Amino acid sequence: MYSIEVNKLTKVFGKFVAVNGISFNVNQGEIFGFLGANGAGKSTAIRMLCGILEPTSGDAILGGYSVMNQPDKVKTQIGYMSQKFSLYNDLTVEENINFFGGVYGLYNHKLEERKKWVLKVAFLEGQKHLLTASLPGGIKQRLALAIAVIHEPKIVFLDEPTGGVDPISRRNFWDLINELSLSGVTVFVTTHYLDEAEFCNTITLINAGNIIASGSSKELKTKYLTNTILEVECDKVVSALDILSKQKWIDETSIFGNYIHINVKDENVGRILVKKVLTEQNSINISRLDKIVPTLEDVFIYLLEKDENKNAE
Amino acid sequence: MLNRIKAIAIKEIRQLKRDSRMLYVLFVFPIILLVIFGYAINFDVHHIKMVIYDQDKSTDSRNFIKSLTSSEYFDLVGYINTSQQIKNVLDTKTAQCVIVFPRDMSEKLYSRQTAKVQILVDGVDANTATIILNYMNIATAAYSQKIQGEMLASVGRSGYIPIDVHPAFWFNPALDSMIFLIPGLIVMILMITAVVSISLSIVREKERGTIEQINVSPLTSLELLIGKTIPYVIISLIIGTFILISGHFLFGTMIKGNIILLFFSTLLFLFAALNLGIIVSSIANTQQVAFQIATLVSMLPSMLLSGFIFPIESMPWVVQILTNITPAKFYLVVLRAILLKGVGIESFWPQLVYLAIFSLVLLFLSSLINKKSKVV
Known part of the structure; x- marks a missing residue:
């Protein structure tokens, strides 16, 4: 049995199809990355999975309960943490823990036990009387996650959890996510940081309400991107980019810092042609021309553009 | 739950x-x-500032003034001597009302004619003006009745009042x-x-x-x-x-x-x-x-x-x-x-x-x- 089973989940607002019959499964204890541009339908999908937005059609089963028929039961099975810090800034750390513990039906002995755990995880042992507003961003984020799982749910949703947090705190935060996953909690996470997506066991890419790719980071890079990516280092980068983007034999051109990435069908033909158009026809010096392992960013840009072109037709 | x-x-x-x-x-x-x-x-009006223009200067006018000032509703703030001063007194809000006793007041009373006393009220605040007028009417009526009684007594008759109203306000007796x-x-x-x-x-x-x-x-x-x-x-x-x-x-x-x-x-x-x-x-x-x-x-x-x-x-x-x-x-x-x-x-x-x-x-x-x- 899967931890999350999504079956043709659809949400229509008026005439706008926000989520268009998506289906996927998530294993227990998996870190599931849900990626997509703003407005792709990510938030709508998460809201449906959390039982706060009723699907137009289709269904999802979370921890054995249907979001269509038993949204209240679903809510007891999940934890949720959003990009917007949603603990009470005007309460102390302990008061926040007591409140959310109370909301999830924890009291007395059990509450004390979980309180200890939350304080430890958030690096706040012995500081439970601090006002939440006074905590640094990274600590707040850890506290929010720890409180989101105070009732030990089997599934936790993290909606862009690391927005606005420094890189070290982000790294620590992902260690915490890994710990949760190892203890058997299914982690459903959305993010804009593609380096974070690499930590996910499965990545699903959504665009315009449809899933356009799914798989592990390695699978995405090999399965979907059959072309070769060449990295060109040369002088006059701007004019070189201009020239290359006009070539019909290049599927895609993009700029990464001072380098140009081009997407070609055949590595050897590509090398010859690049040299020909840049050095011979336009006398631009190429200092380096390498085949590179594509990054997730390469894959996503390729997939999204392909999908946009398909939608445009 | x-x-x-x-x-x-x-x-x-x-x-x-x-x-x-x-x-x-x-x-x-x-x-x-x-x-x-x-x-x-506070809708109660107390201590209404009153100025007197007494042309008669008789015992009768003084008695009437005394009957007004003995209650807590009217305060006598001064006398004036010319009719030109009336406007000034009301304009400067020295007084809220001016009472004018005519020169022939006691004369008319003794010849059993009706004496006309003029009351000028500052009508800017209509609410208060109405209340002042009401108080004044009640006070005048009471004073007239007293004089009437005295007069009838002097000729050996007792007064007759057809209907005597005794108002009593319940639940808030002092209103x-x-x-x-x-x-x-x-x-x-x-x-x-x-x-x-x-x-x-x-x-x-x-x-x-x-x-x-x-x-x-x-x-x-x-x-x-x-x-x-x-x-x-x-x-x-x-x-x-x-x-x-x-x-x-x-x-x-x-x-x-x-x-x-x-x-x-x-x-x-x-x-x-x-x-x-x-x-x-x-x-x-x-x-x-x-x-x-x-x-x-x-x-x-x-x-x-x-x-x-x-x-x-x-x-x-x-x-x-x-x-x-x-x-x-x-x-x-x-x-x-x-x-x-x-x-x-x-x-x-x-x-x-x-x-x-x-x-x-x-x-x-x-x-x-x-x-x-x-x-x-």
Whole structure:
């Protein structure tokens, strides 16, 4: 049995199809990355999975309960943490823990036990009387996650959890996510940081309400991107980019810092042609021309553009 | 369910303790209202400033003046000697009224003719002017009667008065308007604090995004609303008690009726008022907007349409129908009945039924709005 089973989940607002019959499964204890541009339908999908937005059609089963028929039961099975810090800034750390513990039906002995755990995880042992507003961003984020799982749910949703947090705190935060996953909690996470997506066991890419790719980071890079990516280092980068983007034999051109990435069908033909158009026809010096392992960013840009072109037709 | 409601109520009180602005609204605001209304809105007119233009300068005119100044209603502030000064006296507001005794006053009295005494009243404040005129009429009538009696006696006859009115005002014997105003003041203050406090407390969650965390929890809207309402019901009851006690010490109001009945009617009214606040919170998305709407829907109707200051019976019928939109109108009837008359439930149960219906309709409406917008 899967931890999350999504079956043709659809949400229509008026005439706008926000989520268009998506289906996927998530294993227990998996870190599931849900990626997509703003407005792709990510938030709508998460809201449906959390039982706060009723699907137009289709269904999802979370921890054995249907979001269509038993949204209240679903809510007891999940934890949720959003990009917007949603603990009470005007309460102390302990008061926040007591409140959310109370909301999830924890009291007395059990509450004390979980309180200890939350304080430890958030690096706040012995500081439970601090006002939440006074905590640094990274600590707040850890506290929010720890409180989101105070009732030990089997599934936790993290909606862009690391927005606005420094890189070290982000790294620590992902260690915490890994710990949760190892203890058997299914982690459903959305993010804009593609380096974070690499930590996910499965990545699903959504665009315009449809899933356009799914798989592990390695699978995405090999399965979907059959072309070769060449990295060109040369002088006059701007004019070189201009020239290359006009070539019909290049599927895609993009700029990464001072380098140009081009997407070609055949590595050897590509090398010859690049040299020909840049050095011979336009006398631009190429200092380096390498085949590179594509990054997730390469894959996503390729997939999204392909999908946009398909939608445009 | 009870544990969850308890968690919310405790959280709400803790947040309130740290919110000095809200505490100010809840506890200082009523005191200010009480003092302002208690001392500023006073329909009794005492110590009317009076100037005399006495052309007669006789025993009769002096006696008449004495009969006026011996009451607490009229204060003699001066005499004038020319008719030109009258305008000046009224313009500079040295006096609110000028009494002019004609040169031939005592002459006419002795020849048993009617003497004409002129009273000039500053009519800018129509309300006060009417009251001054009424006092003056009563005082003149009493004085005339006295003279008539004396005259009849001098010819050996006794006076005959066909109908003698003995007015007696029940429930507020001295017709002290403060006793009448205190119940209205309690209604208005409770209304404002209840509507403002609950709507701000809910909208704050929306504004800060904390509502999201609550939405994904197993907490139901009803549990959330009950949990949030409880602390404000208790606070409103404390404020109500406080106004009653200060009303007693400052203005001498008493509770004539059953205190338990008072408690339960107040509870019913608070339920209606808090529901109104919940509706406000489902319309507004920021605390600023919520505060404005809340004060608008609580303050104006409870002041203008409840019968607090302006009697409903003398309004045009369209406005009379409109007065039903505020629960304040019904609670005011109940409160006056309990505080002033000391009567039992038999005389105001329709008002209690109305309050209950009002609350249920609002509760239904707010749950409908909430279902649509999914915010609470």
